[in-house]
Amino acid sequence: MPENLRVLVVLPMYGGSLPIGRYCVRALESLGICLRVFEAPEFYSAFTGLRRLDLAPEMISSLEHSFLQLVGQAIFAHVQSFEPHLVLAMAQAPMGKNLLLRLKRLGIRTAMWFVEDYALFQYWKLYAPLYDLFCVIQKEPFFEELAAIGQKQVLYLPLAAQPDFHTAYTLTSEERKDYQADIAFLGAGYPNRRLAFRPLAGKNFKIWGSDWDGEELLAGNIQRQGQRISAEESRKIYCASTINLNLHSSVHTDSLVSHGDFVNPRTFELAAMGAFQLVDKRRLLPELFTDEEMATFDTVEEMYSKIEYYLHHPKERAAITAKAQKRVLACHTYAQRMQTLLAYLEKNLGFPNFAQDQPKAAKEDDPTAQAIDQLLQKLAAGPNASFEEVVSRVRRQSGRLSPTETSLLFLDEWRKLYLPGR
Numbered sequence: 203m204p205e206n207l208r209v210l211v212v213l214p215m216y217g218g219s220l221p222i223g224r225y226c227v228r229a230l231e232s233l234g235i236c237l238r239v240f241e242a243p244e245f246y247s248a249f250t251g252l253r254r255l256d257l258a259p260e261m262i263s264s265l266e267h268s269f270l271q272l273v274g275q276a277i278f279a280h281v282q283s284f285e286p287h288l289v290l291a292m293a294q295a296p297m298g299k300n301l302l303l304r305l306k307r308l309g310i311r312t313a314m315w316f317v318e319d320y321a322l323f324q325y326w327k328l329y330a331p332l333y334d335l336f337c338v339i340q341k342e343p344f345f346e347e348l349a350a351i352g353q354k355q356v357l358y359l360p361l362a363a364q365p366d367f368h369t370a371y372t373l374t375s376e377e378r379k380d381y382q383a384d385i386a387f388l389g390a391g392y393p394n395r396r397l398a399f400r401p402l403a404g405k406n407f408k409i410w411g412s413d414w415d416g417e418e419l420l421a422g423n424i425q426r427q428g429q430r431i432s433a434e435e436s437r438k439i440y441c442a443s444t445i446n447l448n449l450h451s452s453v454h455t456d457s458l459v460s461h462g463d464f465v466n467p468r469t470f471e472l473a474a475m476g477a478f479q480l481v482d483k484r485r486l487l488p489e490l491f492t493d494e495e496m497a498t499f500d501t502v503e504e505m506y507s508k509i510e511y512y513l514h515h516p517k518e519r520a521a522i523t524a525k526a527q528k529r530v531l532a533c534h535t536y537a538q539r540m541q542t543l544l545a546y547l548e549k550n551l552g553f554p555n556f557a558q559d560q561p562k563a564a565k566e567d568d569p570t571a572q573a574i575d576q577l578l579q580k581l582a583a584g585p586n587a588s589f590e591e592v593v594s595r596v597r598r599q600s601g602r603l604s605p606t607e608t609s610l611l612f613l614d615e616w617r618k619l620y621l622p623g624r
Contacts, residue, residue, distance in 0.1 A: 203548045204555070208236045210286035212277055214294035215246040219317050221433050222467060223292035225364040226315070229536035232366075238284050240277050242296055245269075274301040287311060287553040290543075291333075293318050302332040309554040311547055313337060315359060319464065320344045322453075327351060334551055337543060339464040341486065357546050360490060361467040362534045363474035370476045371437040378442055383408040384513060386443035388436055389468070391417060391428075392451040398458040398502045399423075399447075402509075410439055440477040444519075445512055447505070448472065448481040458502045459483070465490060470534050473526035478519045480508055490534065495525040577606050589614075 209230055213223040220243065230237050252265050273296045281289065288311045291297045295314070305312050313335040316326055320340055330336045331352040337359040338344055348356050373381060384406040387399065391414035399409065400419045407423050414420065414428045431439065440446055448468050452460040463485040472479040473491070481487070482505075483498045497512065497519075499505040512519050547553065578592070593614045596607050603611070 203544065204287055204553055206236055207288070207544070207553070208238070208284060208286045209288045209290055210238050210240060210277075210280055210284055212240045212289060212291040212295040212297060213242045214292050215242045215249060215296060217294050219293040219295075219315075222315075222317055222361070223295075225362075225367070225536045226290070226292070226540060228364055228366065229540045232537050233540060235540075238280060238286065240280055242273065245273055245296075270296050270298060271300070274298045277301060278304060281305065281308075281310065285556050287556075288313060288544075288547065290315070293323075297329070299329070299332060302329070306332070306334075311335070311551060311553055313543065313547065315543075317361060317467075319462070320347070335543070335547060341463065355550060357543065359539055359543060360465060360486065360534070361470055362536045362539050363467075363470040363530050364536050365474060365531055367433070368437070368471045368474035371441040373438055373442055377438055381408075381438050381442035383442070384444050385447060385509060386410065386439055386445070387447040387449070388431060388439050390451065391415075392453060393455045394452040394458045394460065395449055396420070397455055398449055398505070401506065408439075408443070410436075436471075437475065440472055440475050444478065445509055446472055446477055446479040447509075448479045449505070450482055450484065459500065459505075461485070461500075469496075470530050473523070473530040473534075476523050476527045478512065478523045480505060480512070491526060491529055495522065495529050497522055577604070577610075 211223060211227050211230070214220050227237065227239055249266065249269055252262055252269060255262065255265075257265075277289075277297070278301055289297075289305060291312070291314045293314065293316050297312075297314075302312060312333045314329070314333050315337040316330075317339055320326060320338065326336075326348075330348055333353070335355045335357060336348060336353050337357045338348075339358075339360055341358055345356050348354070385402060386408045387395070388410040389395070390411055391409075396414075396417055399407070403419050403423055408425050409420060409423045410425050410431050412428050412430045414424050417424065448466070449458075450460055450462055450466055452458075452462070454460065459482045461483065465484050465487055469479070469481055469487075469491075473496075478497070480497050480499055483500050487496065487498070497508065499508055593610055596603075596610055599607075
């Protein structure tokens with residue numbers, strides 16, 4: 203792995219993978235990785251504004267395509283200035299085909315963490331083969347389907363928790379009045395959840411989150427008129443609730459417990475906070491938590507019975523949450539996921555070798571390189587600081603200029619005189 207590994211993280215403009223991308227950024231920073239983040243959410247309001255134009259749908263579609271191409275050019279501009287060894291994209295990041303092909307020609311490694319259900323969101327079929335590495339939260343038959351379209355570098359990378367954020371929260375007396383409940387659920391109003399939760403309508407049960415419109419039977423349980431809940435506020439909800447229901451979403455209602463495979467981020471986050479949860483059984487859950495570390499249910503009838511049981515057994519709740527918290531902190535953090543991803547890339551694909559990655563021994567014989575390194579240290583500028591940033595810091599200094607500083611200022615003046623467009 204390069205001594206000064208540089209990673210460009212491309213966030214999506216919106217969606218459930220956006221907070222996960224931010225946790226990845228925090229995790230990479232904690233690992234000491236030289237990092238740059240492309241803040242795609244800054245483009246979201248402009249992108250959605252296109253749909254408010256009084257134009258035909260095909261014209262709107264063309265404008266949206268052009269807009270995303272422009273965003274791709276902005277990402278490539280970051281690549282040119284930062285020279286990352288790896289571009290890590292989250293699901294739904296604005297990484298188009300042309301951009302991915304340009305990065306491949308440059309030899310820059312690309313990886314996507316596809317943190318969505320492949321059966322429900324199938325846009326992966328267009329882009330998965332263009333990435334060097336495709337990280338997923340499901341196993342077979344997804345691996346086989348990816349191999350069939352030409353992507354054989356696939357890494358199973360389950361979701362996780364961010365320990366410096368997903369921590370226990372001590373509520374004030376006023377906050378406890380707002381958030382405390384015997385039973386709580388935070389999430390969107392998918393069809394299976396609506397039907398499963400209706401028998402709980404008469405209990406001390408609070409529902410938080412969006413997309414519950416038209417749900418008349420649970421209207422008295424829905425908080426804040428179905429407003430979206432921030433990640434910060436979710437901590438208060440989880441830690442104030444005696445039992446947090448964690449029923450994975452499904453658009454199907456023939457079976458309210460879907461018996462799916464992947465494990466959602468809520469499972470890890472609740473565990474890290476030391477909050478008690480009841481989670482539906484998932485095929486990949488036993489690989490992540492033991493039965494002693496997670497209270498589960500297989501049917502909605504079992505969910506109802508276990509709600510009553512655990513409401514009256516606080517010692518058992520405490521024992522389970524303590525074990526779950528210990529497990530998640532030991533095995534399921536975003537820092538560990540990022541280490542796994544980087545180790546896989548190094549072992550199976552390697553990283554590009556840029557000129558600035560030359561060994562220190564080679565620089566010791568180069569007086570110019572030594573002078574530049576000394577100047578960057580003096581200015582407290584990182585090794586990837588732009589020319590403009592270095593010049594700006596030199597100009598803000600007082601005192602006598604060194605030969606290197608004088609040369610940089612002369613070069614800057616020459617550039618302004620003869621290259622005015624730059």
